[in-house]
Amino acid sequence: MNEHHHVPVLLEEALQALQVKDDGVYVDATYGRGGHAQKILEKIGERGRLLMFDRDPRACEDARRRFGADARVSIQQAPFSTIGRMIEGLGLAGKINGILFDLGVSSPQLDDPGRGFSFRAEGPLDMRMDPGSGESAADWLNRAEENEIVRVLRDYGEERFARRIARAILRERSIEPIATTRRLAEIVARAVPVREKSKDPATRTFQAIRLHVNRELEELTAVLPQTVPALAPGGRLAVISFHSLEDRLVKHFMRVEAKGRELPPGLPVRHDQFRARLKVIGKAIRAGVVETQRNPRARSAVLRVAERTAEGAA
Ligand SMILES: C[S@@+](CC[C@H](N)C(=O)[O-])C[C@H]1O[C@@H](n2cnc3c(N)ncnc32)[C@H](O)[C@@H]1O
The missing domain is CATH 1.10.150.170 (Putative methyltransferase TM0872, insert domain)
Known part of the structure; x- marks a missing residue:
C-alpha cells in the first residue's frame, strides 16, 4: 500500500446516486485521493465540470498532479463550509447537478504516523486535516x-x-x-x-x-444548508457518513428539507415557503458483503441521497 492509496467506499452506489450526465456540473467536496472524482470525470464529457475541494494540502497536491491539466476541473484547498460562497462566486449557484461528500479521514491521512491520527503508530499528536x-x-x-x-x-x-x-x-x-x-x-x-x-x-x-x-460536525452542520441553493432542480446531494453522529445530522437535514419548513403558526407567509426543497431518494445505502470483506473501512459507511426540487429555485 503506498502513500496515495485510498480505496473509495460505495463507489458505484455514489456514482449512481449522482446520476452523472455528460454536460453536468459536479462538486466533490472531499477529494481525498480522487477515487470518486476520477469516476465522475470518466463520465462527464468536454462540457462537464468538476469542482474539487479538500482542506488537506496533500490531497490537493495529489489532485493538481493528476487532474490539474484537465480544463474541466477546478481544485480548491478549503474547508467545505466555504463551498456555498465559492459556488456563488463562480456564478454557479442553482446550477450544480450533483454534490458528493465522503466524510471523515482518508487512508493516507490515517496511515501516515506523522499526521498523528492513529493510536497504532508513534507520531506527533496533531490530527489536523x-x-x-x-x-x-x-x-x-x-x-x-x-x-x-x-x-x-x-x-x-x-x-x-x-x-x-x-x-x-x-x-x-x-x-x-x-x-x-x-x-x-x-x-x-x-x-x-x-x-x-x-x-x-x-x-x-x-x-x-x-x-x-477538525470541527467535523460543525463543518457538516454549516455546509448542508448551503447545498440546497447551490443545486439545480433535479440536482443530487449524496453524503457518505462513517459514524452515527454524522449520519444523524444528514438524515435529519434531509428529512426537514423534504417535509418543508415548519414556520410558527399565524405568520403571514407565502405559500411556497412551506414547500419542500429536497426529495429524499430511497433508503440509506450500506456496503455489501463483498465490499466490506475487501475494505473494512466500508463497514460503517452509510450513503444518503436527496434531490433538489424546483421549489424556490431561480
Ligand atoms: C474519506 S476521504 C475522501 C476519499 C475520496 N472520496 C476518495 O475516493 O479518494 C475524506 C477527505 O475529506 C477531507 N475533508 C474532511 N472534512 C473536510 C472539510 N470539512 N472540508 C474539506 N475537506 C474535508 C479530508 O481531508 C479527506 O481527504
Missing part, C-alpha cells in the same frame, strides 16, 4: 479544562469513562506535556477499567479528539 490551520490535538489537550475534555469525549466519542480519562490527562500533562499518539493511547488504556471486544481502549478518545480538532 489541514496542518496549516487551527490548533493541533496536542496543543488543545495540553491546555483544555477538565470539563471541556469530558464534554468532547462524551459528545464525540460516546465514551463512558470520559471523566476518568480527562483526569488522567490532566495528571499526566502536569508531569510532562502530552506530545505523542502512543503516550495518549497509554494514558487512556490505563484509565479505562474495562476492555471492549476487539476495540483498542483509545479508539473512542482518538475519534472524539479528531472530530473536535
Whole structure:
C-alpha cells in the first residue's frame, strides 16, 4: 500500500446516486485521493465540470498532479463550509447537478504516523486535516479544562469513562506535556477499567479528539444548508457518513428539507415557503458483503441521497 492509496467506499452506489450526465456540473467536496472524482470525470464529457475541494494540502497536491491539466476541473484547498460562497462566486449557484461528500479521514491521512491520527503508530499528536490551520490535538489537550475534555469525549466519542480519562490527562500533562499518539493511547488504556471486544481502549478518545480538532460536525452542520441553493432542480446531494453522529445530522437535514419548513403558526407567509426543497431518494445505502470483506473501512459507511426540487429555485 503506498502513500496515495485510498480505496473509495460505495463507489458505484455514489456514482449512481449522482446520476452523472455528460454536460453536468459536479462538486466533490472531499477529494481525498480522487477515487470518486476520477469516476465522475470518466463520465462527464468536454462540457462537464468538476469542482474539487479538500482542506488537506496533500490531497490537493495529489489532485493538481493528476487532474490539474484537465480544463474541466477546478481544485480548491478549503474547508467545505466555504463551498456555498465559492459556488456563488463562480456564478454557479442553482446550477450544480450533483454534490458528493465522503466524510471523515482518508487512508493516507490515517496511515501516515506523522499526521498523528492513529493510536497504532508513534507520531506527533496533531490530527489536523489541514496542518496549516487551527490548533493541533496536542496543543488543545495540553491546555483544555477538565470539563471541556469530558464534554468532547462524551459528545464525540460516546465514551463512558470520559471523566476518568480527562483526569488522567490532566495528571499526566502536569508531569510532562502530552506530545505523542502512543503516550495518549497509554494514558487512556490505563484509565479505562474495562476492555471492549476487539476495540483498542483509545479508539473512542482518538475519534472524539479528531472530530473536535477538525470541527467535523460543525463543518457538516454549516455546509448542508448551503447545498440546497447551490443545486439545480433535479440536482443530487449524496453524503457518505462513517459514524452515527454524522449520519444523524444528514438524515435529519434531509428529512426537514423534504417535509418543508415548519414556520410558527399565524405568520403571514407565502405559500411556497412551506414547500419542500429536497426529495429524499430511497433508503440509506450500506456496503455489501463483498465490499466490506475487501475494505473494512466500508463497514460503517452509510450513503444518503436527496434531490433538489424546483421549489424556490431561480
Ligand atoms: C474519506 S476521504 C475522501 C476519499 C475520496 N472520496 C476518495 O475516493 O479518494 C475524506 C477527505 O475529506 C477531507 N475533508 C474532511 N472534512 C473536510 C472539510 N470539512 N472540508 C474539506 N475537506 C474535508 C479530508 O481531508 C479527506 O481527504
